[in-house]
Structures are given as C-alpha cells and as structure tokens.
Amino acid sequence: MALLDYYTKLYTELNPTSPQAISVTIRQCVSYFHCSDRNTKLIIRRLHEEGYISWEAGRGRGNTSKITFLKPLDKVIKDEVMHDIREGKLDKALRFLNEHALPETILHECHGLLQSHFGFQVENQKEKSIDILRIPMRRHFATLDPAFAAITSEAHISHQIFDCLINYNVVTNQFEEHLAHSWTTNVPKTEWTFYLRKGILFHHGKECTSQDVKFTFQRIRDQLKQIPCRWYLDDLDEFKTINDYAFTLIFRKPKGFLLHLLSSINCAILASDVGYDHEHNIGTGPFRILKYDKKGLLLHRFENYFKERALLDRIELLFAPHLVNKMKRYDVPSLSSKEKGYHAKVHQENGCSFLLFNFRVNGIQEDKNVRCAIRALINQRELISKLKGNRFAPASRFIPSHSKLHPRAQETFDDAKRYLVNSSYNGETLHVYYFDHKETLNDAVWLKDKAEKIGLNLSLHAFPLENFYEHEVEEKADILFCGEVLEENMELGLANLFKNSTSLLRRFLNDEQRKTLDHLMQFFIEELDSEKRMQKIEEIERSLTEDINIIYLYHNLREMTFHAALAGITLNAFGWADFSKLWIKP
Secondary structure (H helix, E strand, C coil), rough: CCHHHHHHHHHHCCCCCCCCCCECHHHHHHHHHHCCHHHHHHHHHHHHHCCCCCCCCCCCCCCCCCEEEEECHHHHHHHHHHHHHHHHHHHHHCCCCCCCCCHHHHHHHHHHHHHHCEEEEEEECCEEEEEEEEEEEEECCCCCCCCHHCHHHHHHHHHHHHCEEEEECEEEEEEECCCCCCCCCCCCCCEEEEECCCCCCCCCCEEEEEEEEHHHHHHCCCCCHCCCCHHHHCCCCEEEEEEECCEEEEEECCCCCCCCHHHHHCCCCCCCCCCCCCCCCCCCCCCEEEEEECCCEEEECCCCCCCCCCCCEEEEEEEEHHHHHHHCCCCCCCCCCHHHCCEEEECCCCCCEEHHHHHHHCCHHCCCCHHHHHHCCHHHHHHHHHCCEEEEEECCCCCCHHHHCCCCCCCCCCCCHHHHHHHHHHHEEEEEECCCHHHHHHHEEEHHHHHHCCCCCCEEEEEEEEEEEEEEEHHHHHHEEEHHHEECCCHHHHHHCCCCCCCCCHCCCCCCHHHHHHHHHHHHHCCHHHHHHHHHHHHHHHHHHHCEEEEEEEEEEEEEEECEEEECCCCCCCECCCHHEEEEEC
C-alpha cells in the first residue's frame, strides 16, 4: 500500500475530531495496518518524516503513544484524486475510494470530481482527437465468455467483441448474413451449408475460416466444458468441411430452429488457435480488448473490422458502483450548462420479474398449498402502485402482449390464510434469495411484510449477480426473486430460458420437471412454423403457472436519458446502445 493508504486507514480508524493529540498504541496500529510490529513502526516513522503526523512515542513496551494528524483528510484525498485524474488514472482513483471506509462528505466530493470525467469525452493524443465513452459499472462482469453469456450486460459486451455467423433483424423478422454471406438447406432441414466471407480477421490478425467454426462448435458440444447452450448442437451428426470458407452441418433430426440458434451470441465464433482465454479475449467484433481486470474493461475500435468500423475510438467500463446512480450513462459532461439538453428513450422490456420456487431441495416450498398462499399474497397492482420505479404492468407470461391475453385472477388475503391452513406448514423459515439490487430488495421486503401477517416466516438473503454461475443459490434458496430480459429474437430468448443450463428457471426444476420441459421443447426445436412454436411456448408457460413453479410479478419499463449532442442512439432489447454506432456531434 502507498503511504496515503496507511494515513487514510489510521485517520478513519482513530477519527480525530480536533487537531489535538490522540492516544494510541503500536498494537492498535498493527491491527489497523495488518502487518508486523517492525513494519508498523517503519510506516509510522515515514508518516512522521513526510509531515502527515506528529508522533510522540510512549516509554516502555506497550505504553500509549501520542499522535497528531497534521493534514486534513479531505484535502489530501481530493489532491490525490485530482492528481490521478490529471494523469488519466481514473481506475486508480476509483480503487482508492472503493478500498477505504471514507466519510460520506469526502466520498460525495470526490465522486463529483470523477463524475465529470465519465460519459463521452474527447481527448487529444499525439495531435489526434480520440472519442471515448466512459461508463461506471455497478459490479464486475461474471464472465466475458460468449458461450456462457446469460446476463444482459455480459451479453451486450460480448456482442461488441465477438461475431456470429448470422444476425437476426428484429425490424424485418429476418436473418441476415454476417460472418456467413450465404447458406442453403435441404427440405427436411437436416443438412445446412454455410459460406463464409473471405478476409475476415480476428483481433490478433488470423483469418476466420471453417476451422474456427468447427473448433467453436466442438467446444460447445464438449461435455466436459458444460457449456449451457450445448443443446443447440446435441444432435449434430457431422461437421463436414468443404473448404476454408464453406462447411455443412448434418443433423440426425430436423433443425428448423437452427438459424435462431446460430444467431445467438452463445454461438459467437472463436479463433481456433486461441480459443477462449480470460486474459486474451479474441473475437472478430467491432471492438477489441485493450485491458480487462478487476478495475474494469477497456475496449478499442478494431481498425480491421470487416464491416462498418465503429465511430467511437474507445470504451472504458470502470468499476465504480458509487457513480452508477449519480450520472447519465450517455452524458457529455465537457459541454457547458448552456449547451446541455437531454432526450429520453422509453424502452419496454420483453421479459418480466418473477418468483421461482426451488424443487431441487427438500422443503416446505414443495407443498403446493404453501405456494398458493404466497401467490394469493401477491397483489400485482398493489405491488406496482406502492413500489413504483420501473415496474410497469402485471405479468402472467414472459412477453407483455401475452400477459394482456392471460391476466391472472387476483386472489384475496383470506385466500392466502386458507391455503396456509390447509398446508403442512408448521412455522418453518423459508429462505428467500434476491439479486443484490435495490429494486429486487424492495420486492422481497414487500413480500416478507405480507407473509408475516399470515404467520409465514421468510428470511431474506442477498445474492450478488457476479455469483450467477455458481451453484450456491440452487443449493440454499427455497424461493428466488429474479427477472428475465428477452433478447430481440424473443423465440431464441424463450428457448434459452427453458433449455440453457444457466437459466435459473431450469436450475430450480427437479429432474422429472426438466424431462417434461425437454419433451415439449423438442417439438419447438424441430418445428418450422413460428406460430406453432409459440403455441408450444404457451403450453409450457401454462404448465409452469398451473403447477406454480413460478409466480409472475410485473413487466418493466426502462427510460434511457442521453445528451442531445449524441447521435446513433438505438437501444437494444437489453436497454443498451450499440457502442459501434455512437458518435458525438461537433
């Protein structure tokens, strides 16, 4: 640690309220600094010599010494933060603020200093202007492996780094060429041939060929890797390489849904000579990774991108949870207040917030009457009206338009009490997990208060989203508050929800329930007609609702505010703007 870190630690632990000397022992300082007696004495000597403190040593071993703090903590920290900003070391300043338990007044001032350096920036480097977007992140990324992307932020970032064979156009509801410029299939849809563009380069300079596609698909199918979307290709019989730019996929069964699957970011093509490497993420996308560590992610425009190159030069996503709610994601702080004007885009998510019951652990939640009691307690309109925020409309299906067709009949408080009386509940505590987010916490607290009124005991536990891929939640939770945001291709989003092994809904079902779900989904995957596929989805959702595997809560609205000087703002299904299309009007 730097000397300022030790001074800050000492200052915040002893919390001086006046310039007078404070009594302290070396033993106390050892506990603050987490180092040996010898090193603690060396640190104190350096702090004294550098003019941070005045130190009057006590006589004899273990006797009390006197310390006087000579530099106001707010001044030294603000000076350090400003120095880091001038040196372009925003990550260093953020790390310092995150690692110390600083007074709220100091944090507020320092975050204000940092805030003006987030959003869109134009910096001069070597006589050339560089357009940069800096975004504060609430949490660290759980993964950037596209095959595992199951969270909205991770999926969006993966789209900036990696490419798929084909893309889905939500406006036209058509599939468009991308890495592959053309494809053909036979009548039963068991053989598909794809033709790759020539000259597509990965970020490290290697050309993309059929060998890279084969490597990617073999990796997805590798049982040892346990990749969540391996069901995409589970009945692939042969990968037949025609040449460097053409290959045929031969399946044992009809694969009418294949184009949907290959447009998924989970099927993004990796370089066969690198594969997926956490420290060297190599794709063909519009941005390449400059740096990726616990401080954040730095992306730079890929100059050799095979399509239209990104208009922004650099994207910096820095871990700064304290700044997330204090600034607009797409701001231009360098403009004067007279020039500032903001627009808003309102975005209704396809997906919803919901409650899941865990059928993989034994517990009272397996009693259907208990689940019925909880469902009866949840008055969706009351929940939306009281908690407000982004909550928009009651949900009874994942897609808002489907919820309107199938509204849930509202039960009463007396119904809830009756269900509980008829259950085998005997005062057990139900462990309710929720994602560590304010909105979800509010939902959980609201339900806990309702449950207490009928004698149902709920214990709330926060679940960090960074731990999404770990198995703690399905091993410990009886109930989980969560949400699903479907991508532009809603059919693909629903298929992943019901089939991917990372899907929380699937993770909470027992083996028999999964088997039933898979049987229904097999018809979905083979079916060519979209309308018939959606009928199968309706059958699945109706079954989940009737068995009370899930209790739907509400659909969300998202409002994204952005500066009037920005162009290229088009929000995707996850509420993010495509970085490669953004630019700043001069």
